[in-house]
Amino acid sequence: MTTIDLQCPGCETLLELDRGFAGGVCRCSDCGTLMTVPDSAADRPERLERPDAPVQPQSRPDSPSKPSRRASTTRTKPTRSRSREPEPKGKQTYRTASGRTITVDHDRVIPMAPVKRHAVRAATVLVFVAVVGGVLGLCGFGVYLMWSRPDAKQVAEAQYVETFQFDPDANPYTIAAPHVLGLPLTNRVAVVYDTTTLTADQLASVNPLLLDGLRRGDPAVAVTLIANRAQGELDTLLDERPLDRVDTEALRRDLADLTANAAGSPLISATQRALNDDPEVLILVTARRVDQAEARAVANLLPPSGVRLDAVMIDADSFALEDLTREHGGHYVTLASDQELADWQP
Numbered sequence: 001m002t003t004i005d006l007q008c009p010g011c012e013t014l015l016e017l018d019r020g021f022a023g024g025v026c027r028c029s030d031c032g033t034l035m036t037v038p039d040s041a042a043d044r045p046e047r048l049e050r051p052d053a054p055v056q057p058q059s060r061p062d063s064p065s066k067p068s069r070r071a072s073t074t075r076t077k078p079t080r081s082r083s084r085e086p087e088p089k090g091k092q093t094y095r096t097a098s099g100r101t102i103t104v105d106h107d108r109v110i111p112m113a114p115v116k117r118h119a120v121r122a123a124t125v126l127v128f129v130a131v132v133g134g135v136l137g138l139c140g141f142g143v144y145l146m147w148s149r150p151d152a153k154q155v156a157e158a159q160y161v162e163t164f165q166f167d168p169d170a171n172p173y174t175i176a177a178p179h180v181l182g183l184p185l186t187n188r189v190a191v192v193y194d195t196t197t198l199t200a201d202q203l204a205s206v207n208p209l210l211l212d213g214l215r216r217g218d219p220a221v222a223v224t225l226i227a228n229r230a231q232g233e234l235d236t237l238l239d240e241r242p243l244d245r246v247d248t249e250a251l252r253r254d255l256a257d258l259t260a261n262a263a264g265s266p267l268i269s270a271t272q273r274a275l276n277d278d279p280e281v282l283i284l285v286t287a288r289r290v291d292q293a294e295a296r297a298v299a300n301l302l303p304p305s306g307v308r309l310d311a312v313m314i315d316a317d318s319f320a321l322e323d324l325t326r327e328h329g330g331h332y333v334t335l336a337s338d339q340e341l342a343d344w345q346p
């Protein structure tokens with residue numbers, strides 16, 4: 001720092017002064033006391049007293065008329081008026097408390113030591129530290145994010161599967177764990193893929209995504225996939241990229257059977273077939289607007305021991321099915337084939 005701090009011996013106000021004045025004299029800007037400016041910070045400034053002038057009237061000129069004020073504020077107020085006294089002329093000799101004799105030339109300008117601005121400085125330092133700390137913190141956080149990105153992603157995926165919160169912004173193609181259109185698969189899962197009302201465009205969107213999700217390796221997951229109509233595209237995909245844990249021959253048999261015997265609700269006959277494998281979770285993927293009667297028929301098929309029921313609706317909604325999934329502790333997800341499915345890219 002280029003300033004030195006000094007405490008006024010008259011009013012004890014903390015002052016600051018340019019270091020260039022060290023060794024000289026200065027006046028307190030608060031009370032006007034004339035004092036020495038010490039060379040080192042360890043020394044204290046000394047009040048300059050004129051040996052030829054009476055001290056009391058000089059330092060407390062207003063005290064006789066205001067005794068109460070004098071009694072209560074002897075340190076600051078009474079000495080303030082001193083600066084209003086006529087400035088001595090020419091060279092004057094002063095004496096300090098330690099006995100030094102100092103000559104001050106009053107024809108020259110005596111520096112006025114301003115009051116040190118604690119609060120302003122403290123606030124400035126605080127703001128500076130906060131800004132620098134904030135910037136450094138942000139940089140550090142950015143670096144942390146850059147370096148920890150793969151880990152964070154893995155953790156996020158693990159949590160995504162563990163405590164499922166369906167997120168249409170998450171791309172299921174990037175999910176490492178097996179899933180059905182973003183829904184996690186647990187130990188024993190039966191998937192009913194009701195293709196009866198899906199259009200060719202919907203099938204083109206859903207088929208690759210569904211098979212890709214099922215193909216994600218996890219030996220603990222046993223999947224049964226029931227589709228109730230042999231769609232050429234799904235068949236071709238199964239030929240090209242066979243599912244590891246799904247017996248595609250059995251699947252095709254089921255498809256043929258269900259297609260041949262698709263009397264009544266195809267969703268109900270497919271559900272019946274899926275429950276033969278005693279799954280823990282049953283996932284219905286459908287574009288049907290399942291009504292109350294159809295939902296009740298599915299509910300009647302579900303074993304009393306409890307099976308979790310999830311539903312993925314493609315471009316459709318069904319309050320009856322939504323209620324049913326809630327009753328069976330499952331997830332109910334609606335997907336728009338032209339929005340969510342289109343956004344999910346391999």
Ligand SMILES: [Zn+2]
Binds near residue numbers: 011012013028032
């Ligand atoms: Zn002072």
